[in-house]
Every structure is written in C-alpha cells, then in structure tokens.
Amino acid sequence: MRITVLGSSAGGGFPQWNCNCHNCAGWRDGSVRAKARTQSSIFVQPSHGQDGVLFNASPDILEQIRTNPILQPSRALRDTAIAGVVLMDGQIDHATGLFMLRERGSPLPLWCTDPVEEDLSRGNPILRVLDHYCRVDRHRIGLEGEAFEVPGVPDLQFRAMPLSSKAAPYSPHREQSVPGDNIGMLISDRRSGLSAFYAPGLGEITPPVFDAMSGADAVLVDGTFWTDDEMIGLGLSRKTARDIGHLPQSGPGGMIEWLGRLPRHTRRLLIHINNTNPILDEDSGERAALGRHGIEVCEDHMTIEL
Structure with missing residues (x-):
C-alpha cells in the first residue's frame, strides 16, 4: 500500500491567506522555518502506479493534482488515477473540491455516510449542484x-x-x-496484511477507536491544535479545540499521551494541522517534543509505504 499525503493542513491551509499569527507571518518574512501546506487529503493506492482512492476532496485539489503526477497518469485524452472518492465528513475543507472534479465524463464514484450525504444535499448542496455536471454515483458507508x-x-x-x-x-x-457525521477509516492491504488508520478530525479516543489504532501499522490522526485553548489564547475564538471536535496534542489525555500507548512498531503521524499550531515551526520546542515521542508531522507530498 502506498499513501500519498496530498495536503496536510487544516481548513485555510498554511499560511492562511488572511492570517498574521507567528507561523503565517514568520513563513512570509522567512523568520520561521516551515513548509507551506494545502488542505488535508490523502491518496491511497495498492502500489505505486495503480489507480487509487482519494480521501477527502479539498478546495486545493487542482493544485494537488498538478503537483502529484500519480493522479494524472495520461493514459488517454481524458484520464485520472482517482477510482473513487471517500469523504470522512462534510466539512468545506474536505468536500468543496468535488466541484473541481465536475469535468468527468461519467458519474463521480463517491463513498460517504448518510449524515454526510444529507449535509451535502441540503445544508451545502454540493451533490445537487454536481447533478448538473458529471452527476454523482453515491455509495453508502x-x-x-x-x-x-x-x-x-x-x-x-x-x-x-x-x-x-x-x-x-x-x-x-x-x-x-x-453517528456518521465524522468517521475514521481502517485501510487494509490484503496482500501484505498491513493496515493504516486515518482520522483527520478526532475529538475523543474511545475504546473502539484506540483498538483500531493499536491494530494498525500506521496511524494518521488529528494534529489540528497543540493546546486546547490555542485559538482562545490568540483571540481568534471563544471555543476550545475539544469544543470544535479536535483533540489537542498536549496536556492530560492529549494526542501525545494516547499515541504513546500504541505498540512500539506503529508509525505515528499527525495530519490536518492548523496554521496556528507551533509544531509547524520546525525549530520550535513543540516540534522537538514530538520528535522525542516518535511522532511525525505530515507534510504535502509525503509518501508512506506499507
């Protein structure tokens, strides 16, 4: 199995277009050593060169296709390596990119839960709009x-x-x-027997979720915020990370603590990283702390071979 990280940022990308926080301003003036990131999405193939599955269609999907040639194999006049799209939720930063795939000559194969299908047919009627273009071949998760x-x-x-x-x-x-507003996904390769657990939006690690993480060879999980009060401290929100459905990395019961309980062989990666998170600064103490715990920070174009 080959996992390509197309985008590793939370909504808005990094740097965020209107943000002048330490990370965004520092990236622009060169005072912060960090890599720009597009909004989170992964592409999973059985092996390199084969068609695969797009997990989440971010607003940056066209840029992600341009910069990842595996998505455009050029075998015909119109071609794509995207055999299907799986949505983990109905958020704007994970679903709006479906609009950019409207030039398909056949209905877009899409897998999502019933609540997500409802949200994208009513609250934000992306699926209804696509009916005027390629149409959608929706499959229930x-x-x-x-x-x-x-x-x-x-x-x-x-x-x-x-x-x-x-x-x-x-x-x-x-x-x-x-149930079904947000999902995690266990992706298994039947040839190798290896698996990955993917959950870019994760507010709480319940026993079933931890069991799935413990049984996987790699986990790509929510890396949105470092602290629970990150946005409050910056004056950008009145809500904590947990209030909006994201488990912070630090503090009691945080993601670092949970990842430390996984088997030693498990590869641990954070994805969906908010522009305010200090782990984006590669020279920060927070980034060093992750390294000491054996936790990687996803970046665009990273590949994970299982």
Whole structure:
C-alpha cells in the first residue's frame, strides 16, 4: 500500500491567506522555518502506479493534482488515477473540491455516510449542484464495521467507524452530533496484511477507536491544535479545540499521551494541522517534543509505504 499525503493542513491551509499569527507571518518574512501546506487529503493506492482512492476532496485539489503526477497518469485524452472518492465528513475543507472534479465524463464514484450525504444535499448542496455536471454515483458507508471495496482498486479493503467530533457548521447536527457525521477509516492491504488508520478530525479516543489504532501499522490522526485553548489564547475564538471536535496534542489525555500507548512498531503521524499550531515551526520546542515521542508531522507530498 502506498499513501500519498496530498495536503496536510487544516481548513485555510498554511499560511492562511488572511492570517498574521507567528507561523503565517514568520513563513512570509522567512523568520520561521516551515513548509507551506494545502488542505488535508490523502491518496491511497495498492502500489505505486495503480489507480487509487482519494480521501477527502479539498478546495486545493487542482493544485494537488498538478503537483502529484500519480493522479494524472495520461493514459488517454481524458484520464485520472482517482477510482473513487471517500469523504470522512462534510466539512468545506474536505468536500468543496468535488466541484473541481465536475469535468468527468461519467458519474463521480463517491463513498460517504448518510449524515454526510444529507449535509451535502441540503445544508451545502454540493451533490445537487454536481447533478448538473458529471452527476454523482453515491455509495453508502455503513457504521457497523462492514468492509467495502472501491472498484478498480484491487487488494485494498476499507472499514469505517464513527468518531466523536463535530459536524459542519451548516449541518443540522452541528450541536447534536449523530453517528456518521465524522468517521475514521481502517485501510487494509490484503496482500501484505498491513493496515493504516486515518482520522483527520478526532475529538475523543474511545475504546473502539484506540483498538483500531493499536491494530494498525500506521496511524494518521488529528494534529489540528497543540493546546486546547490555542485559538482562545490568540483571540481568534471563544471555543476550545475539544469544543470544535479536535483533540489537542498536549496536556492530560492529549494526542501525545494516547499515541504513546500504541505498540512500539506503529508509525505515528499527525495530519490536518492548523496554521496556528507551533509544531509547524520546525525549530520550535513543540516540534522537538514530538520528535522525542516518535511522532511525525505530515507534510504535502509525503509518501508512506506499507
């Protein structure tokens, strides 16, 4: 299995277009050593050169296709290596890129849960708009642990589980989440027997989630905020990280603590990193702390071979 990180940032990307926080301003003037990042998405293939699955379609998808030639194999006049799209939630930074795929000559194969399908048909009717273009061939993701496959992507199997997080702001479930608003995904390679767990939006690690993480060979999980009060401290929000569905890295019960409980062989990676998070500064103490715990920070174009 080959996982390509197309985008590793939270919504808005890094640097964020209107932000002058320490990280964004420092990147622009060269005082902070950091890499620019597009909004989070991964592409998973059975092996290099084969068609694969796009997980989340960010608003940056066209740039991500341009800078990752594996997505455009050029085998025909119109071509793509994207055999299907899987949505982890209905957030703008994970679904708006579907608009950019409207030139398909056939319906877009899309996998999502029922709550996400509802949000993207009513609250933010992306799927209804696409009916005027390529149309969407929507497949339901179940939440009972049943495995599914994506045609054209041999040997990979997918199992979803509901997560504790937040639905999109335009969702009727925003303040009263329902199962399926957000999911994690166990991606397994039947040839090698290896697997990865992907959860870019993760507000709480429940026993079933930790079991899935512990059984995976690599985990790519929520790296949005370093502290629970990060946005409050900057005067950018009145809500904590947990209030908006993200488990911070630091502090009691934080992501670092949970990742430290995983088996020693597990590869630990953070993805969906907010522009305010000090771990983006490669010379920061927070980044060094992650290194001491064996935790990697995803960056655009990174590949993970399993």
